[in-house]
Amino acid sequence: MTITLEAKNLSRQFGPNFAVKDVSFNLEQGEVLGFLGPNGAGKSTTMRMLTGNLAPSEGVVKIGPYDILEEPKQAKSLIGYLPEVRPLYKELTVDEFLTIAARFHNVGSKNLKQAVDSAKDRCGLMHMSKRLIENLSNGYQQRVGIAQAIIHSPEIVILDEPTVGLDPIQIREIRKLIKEIGKNHSVILSTHILPEVEMVCDRVQIINQGSLVFHGSIDELKQQRIGNKLQVGLSKAPTLKELSSIDFINKVEKIENNLYRFHFKKIVDAEKLAALCFKNKWGLYHIAPDVTSLEDIFAQLTMLGN
Amino acid sequence: MIFNIVRKELKSIFASPMGWIILALLMFGFGTQYLSGMDNYFQVMSGAIRPAERVGVTIFVGGQIYGNAAFLMSFAIPILTMKLISEERRGMTLPFLFSAPMSISEIVIGKFLGLLIFLGILVVYIFLMLSTMNIWADIDFGYLLANSFGLILLISSFVALGTFFSSLTSQPIISAVLSFIALIALMMAGRYYASAPDHWFNHISLLKHYQSFSKGIIDSADIVYFLLFTLTFLLLTIRRLDSDRLRG
Numbered sequence: 001m002t003i004t005l006e007a008k009n010l011s012r013q014f015g016p017n018f019a020v021k022d023v024s025f026n027l028e029q030g031e032v033l034g035f036l037g038p039n040g041a042g043k044s045t046t047m048r049m050l051t052g053n054l055a056p057s058e059g060v061v062k063i064g065p066y067d068i069l070e071e072p073k074q075a076k077s078l079i080g081y082l083p084e085v086r087p088l089y090k091e092l093t094v095d096e097f098l099t100i101a102a103r104f105h106n107v108g109s110k111n112l113k114q115a116v117d118s119a120k121d122r123c124g125l126m127h128m129s130k131r132l133i134e135n136l137s138n139g140y141q142q143r144v145g146i147a148q149a150i151i152h153s154p155e156i157v158i159l160d161e162p163t164v165g166l167d168p169i170q171i172r173e174i175r176k177l178i179k180e181i182g183k184n185h186s187v188i189l190s191t192h193i194l195p196e197v198e199m200v201c202d203r204v205q206i207i208n209q210g211s212l213v214f215h216g217s218i219d220e221l222k223q224q225r226i227g228n229k230l231q232v233g234l235s236k237a238p239t240l241k242e243l244s245s246i247d248f249i250n251k252v253e254k255i256e257n258n259l260y261r262f263h264f265k266k267i268v269d270a271e272k273l274a275a276l277c278f279k280n281k282w283g284l285y286h287i288a289p290d291v292t293s294l295e296d297i298f299a300q301l302t303m304l305g306n
Numbered sequence: 307m308i309f310n311i312v313r314k315e316l317k318s319i320f321a322s323p324m325g326w327i328i329l330a331l332l333m334f335g336f337g338t339q340y341l342s343g344m345d346n347y348f349q350v351m352s353g354a355i356r357p358a359e360r361v362g363v364t365i366f367v368g369g370q371i372y373g374n375a376a377f378l379m380s381f382a383i384p385i386l387t388m389k390l391i392s393e394e395r396r397g398m399t400l401p402f403l404f405s406a407p408m409s410i411s412e413i414v415i416g417k418f419l420g421l422l423i424f425l426g427i428l429v430v431y432i433f434l435m436l437s438t439m440n441i442w443a444d445i446d447f448g449y450l451l452a453n454s455f456g457l458i459l460l461i462s463s464f465v466a467l468g469t470f471f472s473s474l475t476s477q478p479i480i481s482a483v484l485s486f487i488a489l490i491a492l493m494m495a496g497r498y499y500a501s502a503p504d505h506w507f508n509h510i511s512l513l514k515h516y517q518s519f520s521k522g523i524i525d526s527a528d529i530v531y532f533l534l535f536t537l538t539f540l541l542l543t544i545r546r547l548d549s550d551r552l553r554g
Binding site: 048051052053054055072073074076077079081083085086087088089090091092096100101103104105106148 | 307310311313314317318321322397398399400401402403404405406407408409551552
């Protein structure tokens with residue numbers, strides 16, 4: 001896999017405060033990287049630095065072979081960027097705006113029409129060509145924003161909170177669109193919505209208070225959710241003390257009536273537990289992995305930093 | 307690359323009613339003056355008995371129009387320049403420009419040239435309008451060309467200054483008011499020390515340097531003054547936008 005974007009020890013100070021502190025990561029070709037964090041964690045600041053809109057206090061950003069500070073033009077021509085607030089000239093029509101965007105990104109006049117058409121096609125804007133951007137709905141304006149970011153078929157597409165402020169149907173459509181874009185481009189996507197990352201991204205990075213607190217594949221994130229716990233329902237349960245004294249069990253918590261959370265000492269062995277319940281006639285009626293919600297993991301990870 | 311910014315600026319000026327209205331109002335203003343200038347010419351000249359009081363129709367009508375153009379522009383240009391950067395800042399559209407493979411200098415110069423070309427329409431219009439006098443009179447084209455050249459230089463200084471004030475704030479109105487005040491102050495500068503014509507204060511007056519053009523004189527000192535003025539404010543604008551990127 002070739003690395004298309006590389007951030008090394010990226011820091012950004014505003015006065016004495018660090019908005020982003022020592023963040024390093026790579027983006028590989030053809031992957032969708034989710035950038036997850038609560039509001040004010042430094043997601044947007046990082047993205048502004050990646051796209052050359054903000055100079056980092058320290059650190060290096062490399063887009064392909066080019067350093068964004070040393071060779072900004074070459075580096076920027078490889079990126080398509082949709083900031084948090086969509087930069088749209090509302091007095092123009094969709095076609096006019098996209099033509100300007102294409103020209104700005106050095107799309108030759110021969111390919112201009114084709115570039116505009118294909119961007120519109122991919123973002124489902126074909127029937128909106130002659131409409132003023134001002135008069136489009138929120139969701140369609142967002143599509144124009146995305147179309148402007150992919151108009152020059154950049155290697156990397158950077159989208160800052162692309163689904164914020166949209167209704168559920170629009171969100172679903174935009175996510176589909178992002179997945180589609182992810183097939184041909186490398187994508188960095190920031191969001192504070194966890195399911196979004198799970199649905200759209202290959203890899204995830206959690207940032208909190210300016211530092212990366214987790215990075216790994218989506219599967220790793222999911223694994224963290226399961227852990228070594230089981231949820232067990234026993235209709236004729238013995239006392240908690242008796243349950244806790246089982247040799248392979250570390251701890252038992254009562255969740256509610258007849259529902260218990262078993263913490264295993266090492267690995268989860270549901271079979272062994274079920275056999276034991278059966279032998280002692282505890283009335284086993286429910287056994288399930290005890291899934292920590294992503295929100296909990298998120299909270300755990302971000303709390304660690306505090 | 308600069309050309310693309312120029313095109314975008316022209317497109318957005320003409321996409322909003324503002325550009326058309328200002329163009330129409332100014333043309334109406336110049337047209338009325340032309341008309342009344344022609345009317346007055348014969349009245350005034352028939353009253354002027356001594357030969358020294360007699361002037362050609364080009365200077366009589368043209369001088370009035372070019373003189374007033376400076377003042378009309380000082381009203382119109384701040385309204386146009388406030389759109390250049392201030393409005394982009396308020397609409398959060400600057401990242402669109404900054405993320406494109408263009409340098410900040412290209413963006414600023416492109417915006418400046420875009421507006422200059424737009425206002426150039428007016429200069430050409432005034433020139434053509436005054437040229438129509440040639441149908442029945444023998445007019446002094448050299449005088450018109452010198453004035454047009456001076457007006458272009460004056461406009462470019464106005465636009466550069468307006469662009470700079472536009473880059474300072476995200477409130478378009480504030481930038482318009484600030485640049486209007488600055489322009490008026492710079493135009494009037496010559497009046498404060500009218501009794502001492504060689505005082506340095508007189509030399510920074512925009513109007514004083516414009517006046518020699520209105521006599522039909524093309525003085526390199528005036529050209530250099532206007533070019534330096536324009537360059538200074540464009541550089542300040544570039545610095546200001548660059549520091550946005552550095553300071554955030």
